[in-house]
Amino acid sequence: MSLKRCRTCGVLTLALSFGLLVSPPARAQTVDAQTVASAQSLYDQAVSEMDAGQFAPACPKLEEVTRLIPEGLGAKLTLAECYEKTGRLASAWAQYSLVETLAGRTGQAERLREAVAAAAVLKPRLAMLTVAVPAEVRAIAGLVIAWDGVTLGEEQWESALPVDAGAHRLVATAPGRRAWEEAVEVRGEGAPVIVEVKPLVVETVAPAAVEGRRGPEEAPSERAWQRPAALVALGVGVIGVGVGATLGGLAIARNGQSNEGHCNAENLCNQEGFALREQALALGNGSTVAMIAGGALLAGGAVLWFTAPARGKDKGAGELGRARVAVVPGGVLLQGRW
Numbered sequence: 605m606s607l608k609r610c611r612t613c614g615v616l617t618l619a620l621s622f623g624l625l626v627s628p629p630a631r632a633q634t635v636d637a638q639t640v641a642s643a644q645s646l647y648d649q650a651v652s653e654m655d656a657g658q659f660a661p662a663c664p665k666l667e668e669v670t671r672l673i674p675e676g677l678g679a680k681l682t683l684a685e686c687y688e689k690t691g692r693l694a695s696a697w698a699q700y701s702l703v704e705t706l707a708g709r710t711g712q713a714e715r716l717r718e719a720v721a722a723a724a725v726l727k728p729r730l731a732m733l734t735v736a737v738p739a740e741v742r743a744i745a746g747l748v749i750a751w752d753g754v755t756l757g758e759e760q761w762e763s764a765l766p767v768d769a770g771a772h773r774l775v776a777t778a779p780g781r782r783a784w785e786e787a788v789e790v791r792g793e794g795a796p797v798i799v800e801v802k803p804l805v806v807e808t809v810a811p812a813a814v815e816g817r818r819g820p821e822e823a824p825s826e827r828a829w830q831r832p833a834a835l836v837a838l839g840v841g842v843i844g845v846g847v848g849a850t851l852g853g854l855a856i857a858r859n860g861q862s863n864e865g866h867c868n869a870e871n872l873c874n875q876e877g878f879a880l881r882e883q884a885l886a887l888g889n890g891s892t893v894a895m896i897a898g899g900a901l902l903a904g905g906a907v908l909w910f911t912a913p914a915r916g917k918d919k920g921a922g923e924l925g926r927a928r929v930a931v932v933p934g935g936v937l938l939q940g941r942w
Contacts, residue, residue, distance in 0.1 A: 635673060643672040647679060650686070659689040677703050677715050684722065693793065694766035697726045729793040732764040735774065736800040744804060746779045767797065776801045830912035837905030844898020851891035858884035 684699035700723035707716035781804035866877025
């Protein structure tokens with residue numbers, strides 16, 4: 605029976621083809637009447653479209669029929685013809701080969717002869733793909749190679765595999781490696797296609813993406829500002845103490861001038877003596893403020909300096925100096941051990 609004759613009579617034989625494969629009890633358990641009716645309706649529509657030369661919409665309907673009734677050999681043969689008409693020769697050959705296997709198991713001689721003949725005619729026209737996997741790539745742990753999203757087992761590497769014409773994509777992946785992929789265009793019938801998988805690049809992590817604590821060797825750079833700040837504080841503190849000392853000296857001088865005939869021992873002063881005493885008091889207050897501020901800056905600067913990380917030394921090179929700074933009347937007391 606030719607393929608065309610099979611297609612036109614398929615409306616009558618689809619449901620019967622299922623009945624030839626299994627016994628009545630098994631049919632009742634696996635496929636219900638609604639499923640058979642749906643499959644028959646889709647099959648009828650697909651056959652009508654194929655008779656009208658509309659193969660593109662017919663193939664998906666036949667695929668659904670074979671999914672609903674996997675044992676339907678007539679639908680598989682019609683699907684193979686549909687694939688062949690749309691240029692999907694490898695898919696058509698695969699369907700014929702499947703029918704050949706199933707028909708041989710179930711003793712359907714006519715289906716078997718039809719499938720064998722059609723597959724033999726198609727085989728020389730098939731485009732054959734060979735995925736070449738060099739030894740260095742094959743040695744990559746966890747290597748996975750996929751053709752159009754379907755994983756190829758290692759047994760399929762380096763073997764000629766029938767593929768449909770058109771655009772395809774070969775992708776190789778592995779843990780810790782960048783995915784490698786290549787677009788493959790298969791043209792012509794019977795043409796060999798060889799694609800070599802290239803080495804997968806080791807995935808690297810950008811420095812900016814690495815999180816974690818900085819190591820001890822990086823600690824000094826975290827407080828690199830400390831010594832410059834200490835120098836500034838010490839410098840301003842020295843100036844403050846100097847200003848305080850100067851103001852204190854002027855206060856003492858004004859007080860001495862008031863005692864030169866302007867104020868007596870009971871601190872009773874004439875107008876000029878009173879003015880000198882007022883100046884001495886103001887200068888003394890300014891001296892106190894300047895000394896305290898300068899002393900505080902000196903103390904802070906000293907603490908910053910002696911607690912700053914040592915330059916060019918690791919943590920075990922020695923202990924940092926320990927210091928104690930205190931403001932005392934007339935100056936700053938600095939005690940420490942280095």
